[in-house]
Amino acid sequence: MDNQFLSQEEIDALLKGTVGESQESESQGSAEVLTAEEKDALGEVGNISMGSAATSLSQLVGRKVTITSPRVEVSNEKEFFANFLEPYMVIEVEFTEGLTGKNILIIKEHEVGVIANLMMGGDGTQTGEITELEQSAAREAMNQMIASSATALSEIFKRKINISPPKSQMVNSRERDIYEPFGGKEIVVIYFKMQIEDLIDTEIMQIMEPATAKEVAKMLLDKLYGGMEPEPTVEYRESVKESKERVEGKDKHGNEEYLNLPSDEKLELILDIPLKVEVVLGRTRRPIKEILSLGPGAIIDLDRLLDEDVEVLVNGTLVARGEIVVVGENFGVRINQILSPRERLSKI
Template structure:
């Protein structure tokens, strides 16, 4: 989380060392003339925009699939449309997203057919463990609806980042069967594109990779909008406050064990803003989702005791019945509270906020 914020706030600084932009340019440094590479800052910005928008897309996909979905590890490079499609080894599904307002151009998603089959199976009420071997019309329709929800959430995230409305047409789904490697004619085989690869996991069912592809002009437009939103004044105001951020949006996935459900997400008082800071521009950080976990207690048991566990056994925790529970955000202790019931869901009523000194003491006690 801290790394994402630091990266987002440093987009207007000169890059040091070997960056994603340099790596992208190196790919076309020899041979026949290729597409003009993005600058270091533009490549970094493309990765951050993709990271935030796909984070929102993962949240949406988690809700409709009822599975934990993560989209992480963006890697940026530059390529030609034709070269990208020719490099595909497995059968893929191409999702074409065209912008109607807020941005020019298009975005493409390239996801493996087997991965789309898992999504389709979950959308149709299956468990995802026996996906269809071939994507028929019904499976494609279910998968297209999932992609529609996913890319709609991504467009909303970009709207929050850029401070303008971003609208898309319903995505077009094209199956690229084995041996079919031709890009849609409208894209042009020699067209330069920015390519961001992501790691995609869906519960225990899937651990794969997919590609987000954007035209160079679309990338440059998005980067210009981002730089306009993240001004030096905002950066200066946010840097001393970033570790004091108190707002924790709803967890991205419906919790399985002790994580707070969406209806019981905690919300802390927002710090007062420095004079001259635009609240709208702050929202691009405040909307980043955080994982909130509640710890009822801990205990230690021998391997023998663990192996002997069975239905009906009670595991006694080293916590008294009236002791407050711990509230962790991204694994860091931030507060304590009492367990309550909200609309038939468990929740936590915050009773105290952990100070930096207490947090250091807590870390020391665990080591």
């Protein structure tokens, strides 16, 4: 009889083994939703598309905005939204052409208030509950950001990408509001670090379904590899790492260099991406009542001297300074100074 029954210790051991195998299986299943190459590709696409979104937001709030350092994770939708301890605003669009699925942008309540305050001529101070007017201002900013992001995707992939009119809402997690746009399934979350000068230093989140994320990643990888899978994986990841180091002004040994971009064919896509170049003659800040009183003949004083160089910005980042010249019937800029990689990084 003793041989026909298991001891309690043996039962416990079997149960632990079963649970361990189940957890390992779930972990492996989650990890296989996106490959390492697909996560890298999503990060690169996010860097470019959110860089465009940052430029749009910067123009709206009149402050320097940077959105960088994408981090890609696969999460359970219910668990992800359950972790929010404060209200947040979501902007949701559906791809109607060029891609399939939804694209969702999430910003927390405090940041929503700061952005709205800046758009309404304030100094970025956010106190108390956000009013309907402030929510409306913030919605417009996020609408512009997600539209700029879609435009950037069109430029990256050289194909038409259209989105539906944005839907927005404030979700109050304190009152247990439920927001599950994907029905509780697994989601891909791309976290970005967003800074607005010394006012905001936070994370914003972009969310999509795994199928949409894979579609975006495949479009980039197909462009890089002509439809072939990257091989080998280690070489690909080292190449991406080395490329980032070189762009930051360092070679693979950690030595500083001016801007020695690698000639690897994998970077040809990046070299073809159009960047927005702006020339800033000067800046100033004025109260709303003064802006509303402007009319023909009004003069606005700027913060730049007559003989001072203008700034040349690429995707919102200062890269050079120069002087205004006339080229035929157009204005142009003669470059007098190129910022070094170290100086450029200090502006990011």
